[in-house]
Amino acid sequence: xxxxxxxxxxxxxxLREIRLKTQAVKETLQFLLTRHLIEEVNDAxxxxxxxxxxxxxxxxxxxxxxxDFFELD
Amino acid sequence: MxxxxxxxxxxxxxxxxxxxxxxxxxxxxxxxxxxLTFFLLYxxxxxxxxxxxxxxxxxxxxxxxxxxVFGVVINTIQVVVLFIMFIYFIYQNFVYYSFMRRGxxxxxxxxxxxxNIYSFEYRLHQGIVxxxxxxxxxxxxxxxxxxxxxxxxxxxxxMNFIFSLYIIILMVSLAGIGExxxxxxxxxxxxxxxxxxxxxxxxxTSFKIxxxxxxxxxxxxxxxxxxxxxxxxxxxxxxxxxxxEDEQNK
Numbered sequence: 001x002x003x004x005x006x007x008x009x010x011x012x013x014x015l016r017e018i019r020l021k022t023q024a025v026k027e028t029l030q031f032l033l034t035r036h037l038i039e040e041v042n043d044a045x046x047x048x049x050x051x052x053x054x055x056x057x058x059x060x061x062x063x064x065x066x067x068d069f070f071e072l073d
Numbered sequence: 074m075x076x077x078x079x080x081x082x083x084x085x086x087x088x089x090x091x092x093x094x095x096x097x098x099x100x101x102x103x104x105x106x107x108x109l110t111f112f113l114l115y116x117x118x119x120x121x122x123x124x125x126x127x128x129x130x131x132x133x134x135x136x137x138x139x140x141x142v143f144g145v146v147i148n149t150i151q152v153v154v155l156f157i158m159f160i161y162f163i164y165q166n167f168v169y170y171s172f173m174r175r176g177x178x179x180x181x182x183x184x185x186x187x188x189n190i191y192s193f194e195y196r197l198h199q200g201i202v203x204x205x206x207x208x209x210x211x212x213x214x215x216x217x218x219x220x221x222x223x224x225x226x227x228x229x230x231x232m233n234f235i236f237s238l239y240i241i242i243l244m245v246s247l248a249g250i251g252e253x254x255x256x257x258x259x260x261x262x263x264x265x266x267x268x269x270x271x272x273x274x275x276x277x278t279s280f281k282i283x284x285x286x287x288x289x290x291x292x293x294x295x296x297x298x299x300x301x302x303x304x305x306x307x308x309x310x311x312x313x314x315x316x317x318e319d320e321q322n323k
Binding site for chain 2 (some may be wrong): 001002003005006017031034035036037054056058059060061062063064065066067069070
């Protein structure tokens with residue numbers, strides 16, 4: 001979700017950056033798509049994936065969760 | 074439009090707040106593991122040089138001079154124990170090297186998405202989740218009911234402290250040996266002092282790490298709840314993704 005936040009990404013880009021197996025990336029994309037956390041964006045270069053508002057809300061929750069506990073004494 | 078901007082701002086604010094903490098945490102881990110690495114390298118060099126002097130007969134241990142065979146046995150045991158401790162530290166460095174490498178990769182990704190330092194443009198960052206996942210995945214195996222994370226970390230840090238202290242004591246006792254002592258060599262004094270300095274830095278940072286691990290341990294179950302909430306979201310399985318359709322058509 002974070003990788004697709006700023007700009008839509010292709011599957012190839014995600015495979016390269018996230019460094020997971022192809023099947024794992026596909027399953028993750030499928031999981032996020034079916035829950036409307038990311039959406040497909042069609043352009044001239046093909047299909048790209050972009051984080052939806054729902055995905056952004058989930059990320060905000062994640063960041064706030066980590067923020068609360070990542071306190072250094 | 075306004076809602077989108079507000080959400081973006083909220084995202085940026087939460088990211089920025091987290092980034093500041095990540096830089097501090099990363100610095101703490103870097104200091105600790107660099108001190109561990111330097112300690113290992115310097116003490117290896119020092120001990121290797123000692124061994125060389127022993128083998129070439131340039132120096133003779135005092136114990137074997139005084140106590141004969143018994144002294145030789147004791148010296149041999151000391152060398153074997155030293156060797157085992159080095160293996161322990163080399164193994165640790167090897168294990169934590171991959172942890173540090175993944176952390177560096179995530180930090181590099183975050184820095185790539187940093188806005189120009191001269192502009193006030195805020196940007197959304199990438200790599201924060203990777204960095205946090207690296208830490209939680211590393212500590213997760215130890216955070217179970219039977220194995221308490223803080224106890225495991227305390228034991229690990231305590232063993233580092235004791236083993237490294239023993240290495241230093243051995244280096245001191247082996248240094249004042251026979252007619253020639255390594256105290257006369259400025260270079261070896263320098264190596265010895267840097268070894269002790271690395272040990273001291275590691276010792277101080279280990280307290281800070283241990284103190285904070287207790288807090289960080291609480292993140293792991295919360296993240297599980299967050300992940301569960303995502304799984305529990307209603308899923309639209311009727312509309313299949315084009316990912317799988319394309320695969321089937323190929």
